[in-house]
Amino acid sequence: MRSPIANSDGNRTFNTLTSKPEFHINRNKRAVTVLVRGIYGNAILEKGIAKAAPDDVFHAEIGKAIALRRALGLMVPSEYTNAPKPDEPRVGSVVRGVDHDMYDGGKVGVVTALRPTEFMSAELGLVVDGFAGTGWNLIGNVSILDDTDVDYSVITEGVAA
Template identity: 45%
Template sequence: MKNVNQTVINNANTVFEKKDDKYFGYKSRFGDVVIGGAYSYRFVVHYAKTNQDVVIMPGDVNTVATPVCTTLEERLWKPEKTAQARRDEIVKQVKADVWELTKNGDGVRYKLNAFYHASCEVEFVVNRHKRTVVVLLKGIRTREVYARGIAKAVPDDCFNVHIGKAIALRRALGLAVPNQYLNAPQPTDVRVGDVVRSTVDKSKEYVIAKGEKAWCDGMAGLSSMAAKYGRIIDDSREEAEQSE
């Protein structure tokens, strides 16, 4: 362990050295960690949450990582983000992406060839039944469709119009589609505006509404059985967001 920050090690109560997927006891001021003993990630996380001044030394570089816990308030071992939190971040990202690519919604410049670009308006065609989003890049002056892109949700995926727009637009423009757009985690938290499908009668779909709305007009409340046990098939929530 040459060139490590010895001061950090000396001040730490407990030190683990990470090697591959194991953590080995390197120092234990309290005697509760076996020097040289192998510990799992789960154990180290729990230990770091319940003790102060815990340091992890990565085995692949000769440096000491930032102390995991230096005070009771500072917790660098944070729980891994939930699937819903990661999806929320991706939805936020794709909205900003579309906004930026379309110059704040004003349109795009489409490269016709090495010498010419066309100013195009962006038209999105959403088909929730087919679970597709198609984008058409139309010349502002010519009205000619210069390019199109399509995004289609696979049967087991939850449809999200915002993700679909970003994927379709990037394909129309010939841009790479980030992997997180194509493999966004599935939603887990039912929210107002989501469309859920009954797991008992798969022909029944409900839009989740505020309050305890009666089972009518295809609506169901947040505390309803449909919301609790139904499968989220569309979490675009466009109307719910506009009404906020």
């Protein structure tokens, strides 16, 4: 990794040194750290950190982009820091039960299925592994914590361009 021409963007590591990024993802802390190492001697040249705000949805790939740009002294585009939040949970989302009157209030789990055909209110239902024996919950009774493992290509596959 090295810029082909020296310019005013970025730091010395970005402009003149050949380096390689090493990413560390901590999903429990909702943070991504990158160590930018030199390819000769493996010394740490730069370090960048991206951490999701408490009310944001964590996404590891966006965190990687932010952390790397910070480590290299590059501006972080607002599209990265103001990425739209998912409107509802999808398979692969990590969610927390928000209705504390219900059995699953405060519990964290992974959505494993959506809209089952045998469920009467299928348009509102989901199965969350880690909740009451992977029982049914309503989409409105959870908040999304992490959508790193959601495959959005499946969702947009049938949408016309």
